[in-house]
Each structure stands twice: as C-alpha cells, then as structure tokens.
Amino acid sequence: MNTIKNYIEENKERFLNELFELIRIPSISSIEAHKPDMIRCAEYWKKLILEAGADKCEIMPTKGNPVVYAEKIIDPKLKTVMIYGHYDVMPVDPVELWNTPPFEPEIRDGKIWARGADDDKGQAFMHAKAFEYMVKTNQLPCNVKFMLEGEEEIGSPSLYPFCEENKELLKADIILVSDTSMIDKDTPSITTGLRGLGYVEVKVTGPNRDLHSGLYGGAVANPINILCEMITKLTDSNNHITVPDFYKEVVFVSDEERALMAQAPYDEKEYKAALNVDELHGEKGYSTIERTGIRPSLDVCGIWGGYQGEGAKTVIPSTAHAKISFRLVPDQDYNVITERFKQYFESLAPKSVKVEVTPLHGGYAYVSPIDMPAYKAAEKAYQTTYGKRPIPTRSGGSIPIVAGFEKILGIKSILMGFGLGSDAIHSPNENYPLEQFFKGIETIPYFYKEFAKENIA
C-alpha cells in the first residue's frame, strides 16, 4: 500500500494538468450565463472518471445542472462507498482583488491559486486519483460510486429530487465527502457537525421613484435608512438574534462537550491577526469555536440601493435590497426559521415602506457520530499518513445536501476534508496547498482499506 506515494510521485505532473483543465472551466452555478460551462465541466468529469477506471459513467439530467454518476461494482456482496463532490464553484467578484485571474490556475508558494482550487474541484479530484490508483494497482477492496453535482453552491435544488428518484441506483454503505477543512496542515481533523443554512433576499420599497433628496429629504421614508434600521433590529446588544423563537429548537450542547471543544487549538491573537481585526464580534457567552460550530448566526451577505457610482448624487432611492443568511444548528429546520424570519422582518417595517422577503435557499444541519465504522476507518487512514489521531470538529459551514442524504437515502456521510482555513474558499485568491492535495490522494486509499476490513471482519 505504500506504493501510493510512488504512484503520486510518478504521476504528479499529469494530475496537476488534469486538475488545471478542470479548474479552467468557469462553472459558476449561480450565474445563468455559465450554463454551457456546467455541461462542459460535467463532460470533463465523465472523461476523468472513465479514464480512472469506472465501469460506466453517465451524465444524468436534472431540472438544473446534470449529475455525473459513475460506478465500479467489483462484487455486489462487498460494501459500497459513494463519493460525493460538486463541480460547480462560487462567483469570483470582486474580481479586482484577485492577484491572478480566477480561472487561470497557477502554482505559487507551493499552492494552487484559482477559484475551485480547494472548493471543490481540488478536493473532489483527489478522489478520482485515489480511485485510479486503486483500480490500476488492483487494490480496490470494495465497490465505488461517484455522484458529482453542479449546484452545491446554490443549495443543491436538483439533487434532492435526484436522490428521491434514484434511491436504488444510489444505494451505498457510506458517502465519502472531501469538501471541508482540517485544523491545520499538521493537525488532521474530521468534521462531525455541519451548520444548516437559510438564505433570503429582502426588498424595501419607499416612494415609487427615485426622489431628489433636497426636495423630499426629511419628509419621506428613505428605504435605505429603513432597511438599515430593520437589519439592526435583527440582533440585540448581546448579538443574540431577535427573531422570535429563533433558538427554540437549538439542540442543547452539554458543558462537558463544550469543555472538550475548548481543547481544540485556537489562538485568538493569531485568528485576529489573520483577519486584521482588532476585536472579534459575536454572541455573548460563547467562544469563537462555539459561535461558529454550535450556535446559529445571522449575516447580511450583500446590500445595495441608491447611487453607488463615482462622486455625489443626491437621491432618495425608491428601493433598497439585502441578501441575508442564517447559519443553523441541529435541530433548526430552515423552512421553519425562514418563515419566522419573514414574519418578523415584515413586522419590523413601518407603514411608510413596503417589504418583500424572498427565500432563496436552505439546508439542514448535520451531525456525524464518532462511533460509526466509517468514522473509525477515516480516523485510521489519517493516523497512517499523518502519524496522529484526527480531532473531531464541528464546522460552521454548510453542505446542506449531506443532511439530505441521510433524510432521503438513509446513508450517513463521512467528511474527510483536506482544506485549510487559509484556502480563502468563496473569496478572492482561493488556493489549495499542493501538500494538502497530494496528502489527500495518499490518505483516501487507506480509508477504503480500513472500511473494507471492517466489512469483512
């Protein structure tokens, strides 16, 4: 099995070339104009997986972007691992903050710089190569399926019905996902909890047209000022969210578990320095790790209204807009929370304006128990390549479909992420260290080996 290191060494250059070709396709799922890129990306994945050794690979249509499904069934009696990943990426704006063009991958300082370098092209690609290695060297110890979607970054709207309609096809013992991070490059960790997500767009309308701020200023509700006031009322002075019953279903985390979490390495000084902020800001009574792991949060992801151009234009705009997201924890249901938000937000509007709340997407939170066989197998895999036992952590991020897999397919997921906190996913200058990339390809086959062993035992 230590031949994996040699295999990587011998094929390094080809791996990077193939990955770069994947990255160069600007598969931004949230922008309609990139539809043709989604198809190109799916087709390129098909080629990759077939060349890696799959028996069959299909680009299966959905109402949205297609799902790339592939399989290699060596023996129906053996266990089946299903790889899940996504071939879509986030938008790149503000594009002027990128040091190099987002879709022209480049290696600098031992890292790959590009949109999707980590999330999730780089990480999903590791699975293609780990699989290729096991097939080419006849070491595959179980059946493998691949399911790659093109809508993860917009909340996987088509993958839920796809799973409903393909339950038989998608049968597996575990779903293996690389779309999360480790604590740092020397501290492997496995994400055991993911926050859920609610995302809405709000629109506040004041007068029926843009007005001269001199002629009307002082007499008419300015929708920007009103929107700011409404957003301000969403949290109190302790940074608690004020939406009624927002916390009602939040699962209580014991003092014991909070004490365990507190042992994870965390240096506030470094954390602040990395972000260049003088002070952190969050819910009173909770640590940073808790605020991003076990507590829900609310953020305005975007706001706009009125004049944003050069110079000074004196205007009272007719409308103001914001995109607002909430990160949710078990057992908050995003449908319920979104509805509570909508009612509360509408109630905050004075009669001088009209308000519209449009839900954009959502997903459930997920928790993975650390005593399941797949967790043990992943733990051993990291131990083999990193020489230390990985730490179970909870991530603030969301992969809503992971909760969906459990609900629809009844299959748990194991989150073997190799990203780092510094990878700037969703931001300008996304990057993925080569060390993490190759270490991922090296670690994954050990998971199969251990997981299959348990199968036989």
Add this chain to the structure above:
Amino acid sequence: MNTIKNYIEENKERFLNELFELIRIPSISSIEAHKPDMIRCAEYWKKLILEAGADKCEIMPTKGNPVVYAEKIIDPKLKTVMIYGHYDVMPVDPVELWNTPPFEPEIRDGKIWARGADDDKGQAFMHAKAFEYMVKTNQLPCNVKFMLEGEEEIGSPSLYPFCEENKELLKADIILVSDTSMIDKDTPSITTGLRGLGYVEVKVTGPNRDLHSGLYGGAVANPINILCEMITKLTDSNNHITVPDFYKEVVFVSDEERALMAQAPYDEKEYKAALNVDELHGEKGYSTIERTGIRPSLDVCGIWGGYQGEGAKTVIPSTAHAKISFRLVPDQDYNVITERFKQYFESLAPKSVKVEVTPLHGGYAYVSPIDMPAYKAAEKAYQTTYGKRPIPTRSGGSIPIVAGFEKILGIKSILMGFGLGSDAIHSPNENYPLEQFFKGIETIPYFYKEFAKENIA
C-alpha cells in the same frame, strides 16, 4: 412687449431643435468619462449665446469643467443682470427605469422627456431665448451677463475659485437663476430659501478579505451589519438627527412665519398618492413643508457591500460603503456639520471594524429677502403672465453656489424657477412641460423691464 408671445410662436420649432441638440450631449459631471461631453456642451452654449446676440462669449478654463461667460453691455451706467445656470446634468442610473433613452429627448403628453429637460438645460435655455428676443427686437433695457458652469451637480468646486478670481468681470446688480420649481402650473411662486448640503462617503472595513459566512459567521464583525447599526444610530425614534450639536446653529423660525408657511397649498393625501406611500416619515413636531423647507435632514443616498448579483452567495464581505447627505438650513455651516458628523460617525464604530469618512461636497443655505427690488420685479413679471401674485416659498433643494455668490461677489440672487414637482429631476424620466418652458421665455423679459424701470426711477 406683448410681441414676445408672437416671437415664441414663430420660433417654437427652432427653439426646441436647439434645446434638443443641447440635451443630446450627455454632460454628466460626476462621471470622469464624460469629460469630452462637458467641452462639447460648453462649446454649444457659446454658439447659442453668440447667435442670441451677446457681444462676446468665452469658454473660460477652470481646474474642472470650464465656465461659459458671455456679456452684452449696452451702457455701463445701466444696471446689469447676470444669468446663472449650469450645463451639467445628473447621472441617469437606474437607466432601465427610463421609458425612453435619457439623452434622446422626446415630446409626449405635452412634455419634453430627457435628462436635463428641466434641470438645468431646459430652464437655462429659456434665458438664452428671452435674451435673444430682447436683443433682436431692440428692447434690452439693461446690461446682461451669462455665467454657465459645468459642475453644479457635483457642488460647483471650480466656480468658487472662479468667482474669487473674476470679481471685476462678474460685477452685476442681481443674479437671475432658473433652477427651481413653482408650486404648480397655475400657482407661480418664487423660491426665497434654499437648503445647504453636506455630502460624505463612508467606508466600514471588517476582516481583510471576504470570508465564508459559514466558517466565520457569528465570530467576526460583518461590516454590512455594523454599517447598518451605525446608520441607524444617526437618528432617534423621533427622527431627530443625533449628531451632537447638529441643530446648534439652526436659525429659529417664528411661530408667525410657520403659520404663514402653513398657508401654502399642500394636500397630504395627494402628496402620498403621488409617491405611492401609505405614510410619510419625518421629524416629529414639524409639517411636511417645514421638514423640507426650514429643517435639516439626513439621507443615505447610496449603500453597497457584499454580493449583489443573481442568486445566493454566502459571504461576509470585507467592506461596506454608503453615501450620506445632509440638507442644511441657515445658519448651519457645512464644513462644521461635516466635521461633527465625521467625529460622531467614527465614534459609533466598534473596535471590530475600521471606519473612514470622506467629505465629497457641500454648500451653504441661502435666504432671499422679499423686499429687495429684484424680488419685486420678479413678482410683477409673474403677475403679468400668470395673472396672479407669486407665493414666496422655501425649497428643500440646494444650489450651494447661490450662497457662494453672496459670500464672494456680494450679489444677491433671485430664483425664478419654472419647474414643477412632477418633473422628476435627478430621477429616471425627467421631464419638462412645454407650457412651463414657453411660459418661462415669456415671463423673463418682463423681469428685465421691471428691474430696469426701478433702476431709472
């Protein structure tokens, strides 16, 4: 003198063609890319005034856009009227809300539809034609100067030094301005007060890069949320502005004067219906007319930050921005108020963010006494063409340079505006009724006649 009506009738088509040619030049002063249009516009004005009968006309350079200066001196012993106007216009966004392209003037429903149709190309052009009539018919009773600037919409930064440097050239007995409105088409009015203006841009910076709202949400100050909170704190629950000493220099308006103002025609139901709002919104204790006439106000003219595109992007942006304007009344000094605002706004920022306040422009408020000869002359002019005495009103808008003229040149201004509240200046679908346009040309010569008469008397 009643030949003016015939003159208009005979030259109607030419007047409109010439005005349309002026309007077609997209002279947006706040957008750098329109620099060449500013020059074209100044040159076109030069041609217009020379053809109308000026002795000389010069395009005089400034640090910014040039000033078009012209004069016709018939007798140095006679009084001199100086026309002030501006050839620049406001930006046109959101351009998608225009029914016809903003720089392709069109006549529909008896109105000219275009950016600048009223403010101030249409209104300034009336003076060129009134002047032309008086010259061509040998009825000019006094000396005339023209001063047209290209930076009114950005606060006239170059006209202040221009006035300082050209005091001799700009000597006059009165400055005549058409850049305001009448109460309605059947109710002539003269604007006797103009609000001043302060305008700043603010920037709130949180983390040094855009962050994934899942990984960091709840732990880091989101600059949009913080900006909203800071903006909210700028006014209290009575809609008083909370900047310390903001009202300190506001001139007290007597109950008697407030009672007089209350006699101006105002129908709240109509006012609300015209704006399609269910309720008005303003400072407690003051009427709508007072709120826009004698009280200062604060408005966010623009706000932006984070993701504004299609769909859902989960991000905590690094920065959030707003443009904030305050309308000021006598005797508020915009420099003082802007400094107080800056200090207060900075004090509102929590340590988790950095804040920058950049003053963009400003101007003083202005009051014109109703007992000065020029006011009396304007009153008689309106009375002649409208058959009723005009009402003195205070406008919420600002023409900051008018206060500057008094400070620098020692010359009072008289504001004979022919715009209407429905002209949508600064907004999409700006328009100017043909009736107002022609009535303006008809009324102006009577002002000269009356003003000169007083000179002789």
